[in-house]
Amino acid sequence: MWPQLGVLLAVLFAAPFVVDVDPDFWWHLRTGDLIWHDGIPRSDPFSWTAGGHVWTAHEWLSEAIIFGVQFIGGYAANAALFGAFVLAALLLMYDLARRGHAGSRPLVGLMLVAVVILSVFIAVRPQVFTWLFFALFVFVLQRRYDGEAQPVWILPPMMALWVNLHLGFVYGLMLVAIWCVATSIENVRERRTAAFLMSACLLAACLNPHGPAIFVYPVRYFFEGQADRAFVSEWQRPDIRLIAQQPIFLADALLAGAVAVKSRPRPFLLAVTVICIALSLQALRNAPFVALLLLPVAGPAFAGRWASANSERDSSTRIHAGVAVAVIALVLGGAGLVAVERGASISLGAPSDQGYPSAGVDHLHEHPAGTRILNEYSWGGYLISKSYPETLVFVDGRADFYGNRILNDYATIYRARPGWQDLLAKYDPDVVFVSKSAPIADALRQEPHWREDFVGEVEVIFVRKPT
Numbered sequence: 001m002w003p004q005l006g007v008l009l010a011v012l013f014a015a016p017f018v019v020d021v022d023p024d025f026w027w028h029l030r031t032g033d034l035i036w037h038d039g040i041p042r043s044d045p046f047s048w049t050a051g052g053h054v055w056t057a058h059e060w061l062s063e064a065i066i067f068g069v070q071f072i073g074g075y076a077a078n079a080a081l082f083g084a085f086v087l088a089a090l091l092l093m094y095d096l097a098r099r100g101h102a103g104s105r106p107l108v109g110l111m112l113v114a115v116v117i118l119s120v121f122i123a124v125r126p127q128v129f130t131w132l133f134f135a136l137f138v139f140v141l142q143r144r145y146d147g148e149a150q151p152v153w154i155l156p157p158m159m160a161l162w163v164n165l166h167l168g169f170v171y172g173l174m175l176v177a178i179w180c181v182a183t184s185i186e187n188v189r190e191r192r193t194a195a196f197l198m199s200a201c202l203l204a205a206c207l208n209p210h211g212p213a214i215f216v217y218p219v220r221y222f223f224e225g226q227a228d229r230a231f232v233s234e235w236q237r238p239d240i241r242l243i244a245q246q247p248i249f250l251a252d253a254l255l256a257g258a259v260a261v262k263s264r265p266r267p268f269l270l271a272v273t274v275i276c277i278a279l280s281l282q283a284l285r286n287a288p289f290v291a292l293l294l295l296p297v298a299g300p301a302f303a304g305r306w307a308s309a310n311s312e313r314d315s316s317t318r319i320h321a322g323v324a325v326a327v328i329a330l331v332l333g334g335a336g337l338v339a340v341e342r343g344a345s346i347s348l349g350a351p352s353d354q355g356y357p358s359a360g361v362d363h364l365h366e367h368p369a370g371t372r373i374l375n376e377y378s379w380g381g382y383l384i385s386k387s388y389p390e391t392l393v394f395v396d397g398r399a400d401f402y403g404n405r406i407l408n409d410y411a412t413i414y415r416a417r418p419g420w421q422d423l424l425a426k427y428d429p430d431v432v433f434v435s436k437s438a439p440i441a442d443a444l445r446q447e448p449h450w451r452e453d454f455v456g457e458v459e460v461i462f463v464r465k466p467t
Helices: 002-018 023-038 060-099 104-121 127-145 152-165 169-186 188-205 211-224 226-231 243-260 267-282 284-305 321-341 358-366 377-387 399-414 420-427 439-444
Strands: 373-375 431-435 450-455 459-464
Touching: 002 060, 002 104, 023 060, 023 377, 060 104, 060 127, 060 152, 060 284, 104 243, 104 284, 127 152, 127 169, 127 267, 127 284, 152 169, 152 188, 169 188, 169 267, 243 267, 243 284, 267 284, 358 377, 358 431, 358 450, 358 459, 373 377, 399 420, 399 439, 431 439, 439 459
Parallel strands: 373 431
Antiparallel strands: 431 459, 450 459
């Protein structure tokens, strides 16, 4: 089964090189530049709608790493690094599944589903760190829960690192809390260890530039982030009618089946699975958690239910190293050829501009029309990377920072909803820089005070007519 697993892992590793560059990568890169040269920003430097407001740069360490790797090895180094993080997370889950006596054959099928899901979300972005640490915490806690001599005290230092990489550290605290409850119920002797571990992880999470205030941020975001949850695609619920999202429902169904059989996981992993299924149905960005859990949850559960899925039925799993290298090289080369044939972007030394308004940015550099841009939401990070500090954006991928008011106003203007003219006059931008298909583009063509200044492959730029 190793050749099949090698193919799947190679495809996943190749994904960051051939998918379009994530819109948030650009502002993460620019923020990392600021951090390296000026320290962690405490207020927003990038926008004119919220410029100077307090900004909690909670992913500062990820951004510093992204910029440092980019500076040393280019985008290919970042793609390889983040691809390796995802592979490490999957391999941890594979090892945990094998310890649960899951056979390699069913694990190949489960790995296929996991790779399909992860390949949609994988990118050079801080969220990948959360996938890796989530897998690491599950691995360590489950092994200790099963009675192995697994040192859980490596988790507080990992928590101190995680909290500075991504706000997903709250998932780590959730895992530790579930483990503490399950362990305390089943093993009285572990109650003291559980209490100390939970306390140590909470204290470790305070080791960040914002101190204990970091705990308030995700709570406030959960209750005040309705606008961006409706506007940002990854915060929306998965839709079973979309083919690309159907593997998420398949993973949920497989996990639901695994927790329903008699050989279901014990309470710790059972509770984690149920919660992650619910999270995956609540928002697309949570789908990677069910992809990771597929192996250690469904694999052993099905092995206990059907003898053919048990590792005892496996034949020899050895494979010559040369064959493994050849398989992986073949897949990587094939993925590159397919990407070129289909016109996909390939990012090596520099991130590809495909899908981004590079010609429009060049036009603004050559024909400046002001500093305040009302921009396409998904291009905000790109404009920050390419045009800051000469121009400032209306909004970008930091939806949690902008809040409901600015995002709702932006949506009204962008979609040319009733009242958009008054809001546009209120904000009074110098330039409108949006996609050619944007509703506001059609509306501005009818406005006497605006003129179409530039039309590119994907973008259109409007500037005010002189009065």
